[in-house]
Amino acid sequence: MIPNVLTIAGTDPSGGAGVQADLKAFSANGAYGMSVLTALVAQTTTGVSEVHEIPPEFVTSQLVTLLDDVRVDAVKIGMLANAEVIRAVIGALDRYAPPFVVLDPVMVAKSGDRLLAPEAVSALRDELLPRVDLITPNLPEAADLLGEAEIEDPAGMPGQADRLAGLGAKHVLLKGGHLRGESSVDLLYGDGISEFLSSERVDTTNDHGTGCTLSAAIAALRPQRPDWISAVREAKDYLTEALRASARLDVGRGHGPVHHFHRWW
Numbered sequence: 001m002i003p004n005v006l007t008i009a010g011t012d013p014s015g016g017a018g019v020q021a022d023l024k025a026f027s028a029n030g031a032y033g034m035s036v037l038t039a040l041v042a043q044t045t046t047g048v049s050e051v052h053e054i055p056p057e058f059v060t061s062q063l064v065t066l067l068d069d070v071r072v073d074a075v076k077i078g079m080l081a082n083a084e085v086i087r088a089v090i091g092a093l094d095r096y097a098p099p100f101v102v103l104d105p106v107m108v109a110k111s112g113d114r115l116l117a118p119e120a121v122s123a124l125r126d127e128l129l130p131r132v133d134l135i136t137p138n139l140p141e142a143a144d145l146l147g148e149a150e151i152e153d154p155a156g157m158p159g160q161a162d163r164l165a166g167l168g169a170k171h172v173l174l175k176g177g178h179l180r181g182e183s184s185v186d187l188l189y190g191d192g193i194s195e196f197l198s199s200e201r202v203d204t205t206n207d208h209g210t211g212c213t214l215s216a217a218i219a220a221l222r223p224q225r226p227d228w229i230s231a232v233r234e235a236k237d238y239l240t241e242a243l244r245a246s247a248r249l250d251v252g253r254g255h256g257p258v259h260h261f262h263r264w265w
């Protein structure tokens with residue numbers, strides 16, 4: 001059976017990040033994709049010009065309308081904008097208890113624009129994080145959640161992943177894309193697992209939405225695989241191929257998108 005996978009996130013009209021990227025990644029990884037919007041974002045490859053936050057009651061309305069009808073096999077959560085939207089999402093998680101929940105704690109876009117209100121970081125950390133199965137912070141997000149300095153060496157990753165797990169997430173995928181070097185190294189940690197996942201660093205400026213793509217591919221694959229490590233490994237391989245395939249795209253003048261190829265093409 002094809003899994004039904006839901007993204008709860010903001011939009012990107014250029015199709016590189018947010019809900020648009022998530023739906024492409026779901027489809028390319030064998031899932032049926034659905035979406036609940038938290039914010040309409042006027043953005044493209046060069047940055048964000050405006051954010052229109054969806055009222056929290058309407059986020060709840062979208063979630064309840066959908067989840068009263070459709071069985072959801074996994075959820076990916078991305079941009080949440082503010083603490084009230086975070087609480088609307090928590091209400092739905094508590095009520096419907098989907099089997100697999102992946103949280104990409106989106107805070108700041110690649111362009112430097114904020115996508116989560118600074119005062120909402122504590123709600124994300126203290127209220128939402130303990131309810132998810134996997135959190136996928138990049139290094140600046142990990143530092144922000146822990147109130148620590150950003151690490152600059154992979155040797156510091158297990159310590160930070162352990163402290164993030166201590167905040168209540170069952171698994172942590174600490175993403176090292178912001179470190180320099182020949183390879184791009186992430187660490188999957190928690191529930192007895194501590195495994196570095198390394199991929200060749202692709203030489204490209206098409207790196208808009210890499211975090212969205214990775215977390216969405218994991219959510220799509222998890223119901224189809226026996227454990228987190230298999231789903232995360234395969235999702236990272238998918239992302240590396242999508243980064244390579246982006247050489248065939250010509251989209252915008254800034255940080256371009258990755259290409260969500262389908263395996264059978």
Ligand SMILES: Nc1ncnc2c1ncn2[C@@H]1O[C@H](COP(=O)(O)OP(=O)(O)OP(=O)(O)O)[C@@H](O)[C@H]1O
Nearest residue numbers: 138175176177178184201202207208209210211212
């Ligand atoms: N040039 C690259 N080549 C290969 N993998 C990369 C590259 N850049 C990032 N990655 C991988 O992409 C994923 C996302 O990493 P990153 O740390 O950039 O997250 P992010 O900042 O949340 O992404 P974004 O903000 O673009 O959505 C990780 O698996 C990382 O290792």
Ligand SMILES: Cc1ncc(COP(=O)(O)O)c(N)n1
Nearest residue numbers: 010011017018109110208209
């Ligand atoms: C709606 C939305 N969600 C997430 C991101 C992060 O992606 P990036 O860091 O590549 O800009 C984004 N720009 N927009």
